[in-house]
Amino acid sequence: MNLDFSPEDNAFREEARAFLAQSYPKELREKQARGETLGKEDYLSWHRILAKKGWAAPSWPKEWGGTDWTPTQKYIWSEEQARADTLGILPFGVAMLAPVIYTFGTEEQKAKFLPDIRDGKIWWCQGYSEPGAGSDLASLKTRAERVTGDDGKEYYIVNGQKTWTTLGQHADWGFFLVRTDPDSKPQAGISFLLIDMKTPGITVRPIITLEGGHEVNDVFLDNVKVPVENRVFHENQGWTCAKALLAHERSGIAGVARSKRGLERVREMASTELADAGGALLADPFFKRKVAELEIDLTALEFTELRTLAGESSGKGPGTESSILKIKGTEIQQRLQELALEAAGHYGAPFLGEGGHNSGVGPLHSIDTAGDYFNGRKTSIYGGSNEIQRNIIAKMVLGL
Amino acid sequence: MNLDFSPEDNAFREEARAFLAQSYPKELREKQARGETLGKEDYLSWHRILAKKGWAAPSWPKEWGGTDWTPTQKYIWSEEQARADTLGILPFGVAMLAPVIYTFGTEEQKAKFLPDIRDGKIWWCQGYSEPGAGSDLASLKTRAERVTGDDGKEYYIVNGQKTWTTLGQHADWGFFLVRTDPDSKPQAGISFLLIDMKTPGITVRPIITLEGGHEVNDVFLDNVKVPVENRVFHENQGWTCAKALLAHERSGIAGVARSKRGLERVREMASTELADAGGALLADPFFKRKVAELEIDLTALEFTELRTLAGESSGKGPGTESSILKIKGTEIQQRLQELALEAAGHYGAPFLGEGGHNSGVGPLHSIDTAGDYFNGRKTSIYGGSNEIQRNIIAKMVLGL
Amino acid sequence: MDFSFTEEQSMLRDTVASYLADNYSFDQRRAALKAEPGWRPQVWKAFADELGILGAAFSEEQGGLGGGTTDNMVIMEELGKALVVEPYLPTVVIGGGFLKHGKPAGADELIGKIIAGEAIIAFAYAEPQGRYTWSDLKTTAKKDGAGYVLNGHKAVVIGAPYATHLIVTARTGGGQRETQGVSVFIVPKDAKGVTTRDYPTVDGFRASEVYFENVAVGAEAMIGPEGQALPLVEKVMDEAVAATCAEACGVLRQLHEGTVEYARQRKQFGQPISSFQVLQHRMVDMFIQLEQSISMTYMADIMLAGSDLERAKGASAAKVQIGKACKFVGQNAIQIHGGMGMTDEMAIGHYFKRATMIEAAFGSTDHHLARYEILSLGKVA
């Protein structure tokens, strides 16, 4: 039992660190420092650099561009990225859709989609949730009826509404769960379709979230015509794909490395903010204790994740470890946001909108602390709410 | 909106304080100070002094010995008792059984039992819970079959087992819920019987609780013959009595005055115990904060109780305010016990048994802190567990 | 002991509630906040003329209705229920408080204007470095002839964009954090040398950074004793805290009721989510927090009439309870609403934002815990 890294691991760490130092775009770093809202190109530019290095999709099968890294190397890579405070690759294509395609897709689909996903050429969005469904995903109502087109080819005509589609405003393509057999049980009769977002009949409408941001969208589908060859896996068996995708959605959900960086930020912030008593806020016994308790809880989460990676944990079904990681990971993220808002004091209140970081109102580190806190409430709701995760553990692990 | 006391109230407070100072038995006070286990006579002696003063049963109807005090006077009386750190009158007779008798009993029953209850002449115990029933009281199985005796009189023959009978080892009489009609629904078919504990066929067996104390008992009933005139209210309608009794059981459950005294004790204890840093434990910022938070929560509980007394609260059914008071009251008592154990440090560990207060092991205030903490876990379990109380609020107040 | 409201107070509550029901829907509020000036002067005018509530807490000699802090509490709870942004708290509770207790020369005249809806006050007390220590002041007021000259920067002054007057704390002597040397001034917002940087707040108010550059005021601008005004500030602050607790009770009530209502209607896995025991108990715990908050608000109101110690302990204890309740009830209201709670369209998120800002208003939970500790347990035990 040890945490020692092999010489190969250490060499890998050096390589990763040097690569990040050299290759991370300067303009992007500056935008991040100024707190600017990032656009589509910001995300894709970094994705393309990683693709060029061959590191855009480490977990994929080697033949499609995976790296065959050991769990330790993956751990090192996530640590180094957090240390360098880089953007992450958006999960929709690389982490969520691709495993479905390379597991369930046809050779044609693999060849058509995987390289573009890996290389950051197209932006994918997710068409899972529907209004009123929440964590009860299988209750979806969006209908896809099979027809033969005027061209003699087979199509699905899709009608319905999807919601909570993250960053859908930028999407080139989306993967959708649709109901192809309305008469069977909720989880049967679902198919998994890839849809070009430029197809006529698709409307993307912003949902403004409570902190004022535009991150998620409603997607309306009105007689959208989708070629049958864009269905992944068998008709009416899309739920199999959906489950596999959800399991991948939760991997990395613990966010340990990012939370470590977040904790550092709170410590920095609390070193300059003043406490009531006059000294640094971080010297205030109660603020300091909250930081210490968070740090300890984060260590517990980290070692639980490490045990999971090492296969030594008591999960008894797929996704059960990830339920613990999701619950504790999101709780820690939310506590970090609470602490930052608390540290901001009076300057948590201003709502400065776009360009707020150049407003000169309050210290830079206080800007948007309230917005981050408000927005962060979503993490215990989405991806299966934390209550649903507890239901999963109760059923799958405790057998209740 | 004010907390002002009228001149009459202030005069009453003076009277109560003087009476307590003069009349509380010195031997009893000394035994309490030494931490000795108190016996039957200790409780009854003080009960009898109160009865002589006419204050043993303030809430009863005036004709049977009630005092007609205003809610403010009752509040003052409970405050003064806690201030003087007196024993309470045991609730079984005065607070629990008597309201059932004066509400549902016959004139003969009132005349036979109420004066003795009031004057502390007999010790009552409760025969409600049964093994395996827990908070599901109505599932009781103890059977009472009606027979005509050799003397031509009507009797019930009672067979079954009761449990958690508090201080039953001292009891002269008990009030029992028994099933007189096994074929009806759980809450129907129950009758309420008064049983002389000297009746042949009754065995009282101690239950030792986890801290090593003997407070509760199993009571076995083996062909116990009970005259029909000892049934209160109609046959098969004992549940009506039971519910009324339970409502009274919860009155005063908040225990505000006693917890105030408990908080003082913790403060005293933490003023002499030393913190890691060397000063008084009460000067340790974190211990101090726990005391402060407890004090604030106790104030909230106090004012919620005062609002309830004043009728200004949002309870929508009988017992709903008392559910809040029970939950918060027991939580506060348990936190006080946690704090005392924490303050005791190493000296929380010794198990010194009877005479522990004279053992010289550790400071006097540390003796039994662990036992009190262990024993105190019962308060969130009995009288309808705190989970059941939340079910009650969900149903009765929130309409869920 | 008396926990009841007078007939006048009950009428006051009904008057405010019924006006807001008709004139302060979520959509009306939303539209007003998005437009300029970010509040509705006509609502304020209605408060003054139609409802006559701006004088509720002033004595009859001052032209008011003879009420006091309990009337403020009744009004603030109703304002909280509708998330009203119009400046009752800074104008009547705080401004009125300073004028009533500090009794400066022109007090009665200004109170008359407040009651008539003509004077609107913002309280400029916080400074960028000061956190919640009200005596931590870099703003100075230097004696200049009979008057004073003010210089300094006040942070996040709520309601300043629509105020006619600013009440300002400034140092006439003493070191930056000393309790001695604190004075209070009332300054017309259009005085020469006052500049502001205005912005909205996350909970829908408007606020400003306020800069004083050689702002000359007369001797009559001073409220309370020169250099000895900290006790006055504390007293008014405690009244503001109690009023904010009452507002919070209104906010918490809506958060709780809105959540129960939503949970009853929202179905998942084929049944209303209100049937899930975990959510039932969560809503029960929210309810208990609400009830405890109401109790503590009554307590704080009663204690405002007590000694300085009772008043301060009462206000801080209440603020601790309210701060915890705002966090617990607010977070769980969003959690139970799920994705819908995250949208700007639903009212619940706006109640959550206000509840969150109340946590820190006039001192965070930790600040008031520390203050309570010193008052109750002493600096060293």
Place this chain on the structure above:
Amino acid sequence: MDFSFTEEQSMLRDTVASYLADNYSFDQRRAALKAEPGWRPQVWKAFADELGILGAAFSEEQGGLGGGTTDNMVIMEELGKALVVEPYLPTVVIGGGFLKHGKPAGADELIGKIIAGEAIIAFAYAEPQGRYTWSDLKTTAKKDGAGYVLNGHKAVVIGAPYATHLIVTARTGGGQRETQGVSVFIVPKDAKGVTTRDYPTVDGFRASEVYFENVAVGAEAMIGPEGQALPLVEKVMDEAVAATCAEACGVLRQLHEGTVEYARQRKQFGQPISSFQVLQHRMVDMFIQLEQSISMTYMADIMLAGSDLERAKGASAAKVQIGKACKFVGQNAIQIHGGMGMTDEMAIGHYFKRATMIEAAFGSTDHHLARYEILSLGKVA
């Protein structure tokens, strides 16, 4: 990175588990605790001879099996599962730790006796005034010729009634709370001038107040450097903390599994109480606490091999997690068991009592939080 156990360690675990399953039932334990001497020397003998586990953590040169702290962890978790009172922790973990790291003259001989089950050690460190500050010592060791004379009173020395030797912290110089001047001695319990007042503890151990009155020891009784032994004490204490965390994992596992099992069988309102969602989620949270505790125990064990700072941070962080878990899991195990959990007859209450005592063992949760803070965040930030 490696989180696996060696084959030897897995065998060790099985050996201990299977012996305890056969010889350490709840009833057997209960009977032994009620009788004198309050423990079972035959169990200890079996540990030494039959199982051979007392040497698991000693090097082969010392006559052991060549294991280390991880072996202690494996054994302690199993001892925790069965609530074993026999003194593995004070004898092997603490006594063995002092002998291994301090290397006093007779170390190897005494280690031999430990492995053979002939020497049993108790650690006399706490003092009535000292709480969890290990340098707060009134016990003195005065130089007397080549040796020392000990005087003082040690509080709640766990296992002292059945120990053959006492390891004692005492002051050879410095003021009462100074880090300098702390020395460590090993004293035969039957040395002249040693008296004890024995009693059981609430969790089934036996302990003593130990009094030293002019107890003369030779120079060879000293372990570690004179007056500079506090770092040695801290190191051994951290090993004791890590071992106690492992024991706690065993205790927590039983509390959790026992509760799940009970909830499945126990019916109320016509259904097993395990079907109530509130209790399901409670048991999930207990499970999460258990898993986090296991993770932190592994972490602490790994860090024991690191620098002094890593070791100390690791032990304190783990103890904080374990302390919180003991409280949460213990209290809820009793709550879910209801009245049955309150009885002395059921095992669950005894696990709860041990879990509660572990909360304070070798420093409370607050103590280790404070220690961690200083190590991680510095005294002043």
